[in-house]
Amino acid sequence: MTTTLQIKEEFYLQRLFGDDVPEFVDATRYVRDGTPYPLSAGDTLKATCGVRTDDEVVAFSLRRYTARQAEREIERLEKTVGGVTVTRSNVLWPRLPRRTLYELSESARELAAVLGEDDVVVELDGELYVLALTREHCEGVLALTSGLARTDEGYARSETGGGDPEFALPASGLRLRVFLRSPVRRRVIAYEFAGGPAREPGAVETVTRATALALNSGFDLAPFRMLAGLDRIEVPLAPWDAAARPRPAAEPVSFAVPVVLLTAEGSRAARGHVVCDIDLERLNPATGGLGLRLREGNRLEWDPAVAGPARFETYRRALTEAVDEVVGSTLGPDTVRGIACDILVGDVGLDTVAGLRAATARLPVLAATPREAAVCALEL
16 A cells, blocks of 8 residues: 555546647646536547556556547537527546556556566556566667566566467457556556557457557657656567568667757757657658657756756657758658658668768757747857
8 A cells, every 4th residue: 555645646638739630738627627628529539648646656547549439438518599509519528547547556566576677567468477678768679578477475477488478459459557667757657558459359469569559659648758768669560560571670860950949938948959860660640751759868958947857848849840841841842752652661772861861960050949949040
């Protein structure tokens, strides 16, 4: 049992904004006030996530919705005047999964004694597995190392029989729990994922691949991404793909971006360089353009007056859009489309990589606030 009274609860939902871009928004106050959250349409709801934080564990319970599931969650309200409907609205009544979050937290406390710094414990269909997490910058690779059996004394590692255990995706969707230690705070992260399968029900998945997919889904939420210290987990090939696609993954093209970061009031927050990776395996799923991922790196100098672990996160989106525009302008739209097609069919050659490196070798300085970023005349 937990001995702390320092418990914090939060609730987030992911919905579509603008050009059908999914983003998480904080809906905690709607849970506290017992009021509905307004949605523009039923299909704008993509996921919900409850969070429970105490002195030892941060628990996340994420649920992803199919279009049909989202439709059942949404309530349609109508206002009539004189028998005539004058307004219609769609709302969601947010519900924090307190029991699930409590059970996650208690399970995390039980597992803490056998959870190493680089261990990831996964619970799937009542079975426990231990995976080794290898970190490189903000990306990670998982590898199954053993099973984990409950004993009278606690837990003991066990053999898995060789290979990565496989299972068939149920029609109801994937459901698993993941436990790992945060590298940035002395907390155990407890994470439950539930959602419709990305592949057809009955398709064969492995424990490692399912875990990677579930974690990557959670990384859409900034608090989860920050506590885990990861932006992405490498996803192994599906079991039926292994023989058909033996080629290794292409390394991303990485380059430095000179930036000046300003607060919303216009005062300088930081200056230096951030790192941008161009993914040569996947496109931006929303735009079909290049997949860009920005990370802070170690060449950004912050003003000491600017504090808080979320400081770079507030600039990430604006900077990503500005870098995409600058790189696209340098390469030209036809070249970008050609590179995107190469990435799509897995045919990225050395000439493509060389062209990307040349286009990103000397980028102009970008000035950014949390809302927007643009090329500026400043020099670092």
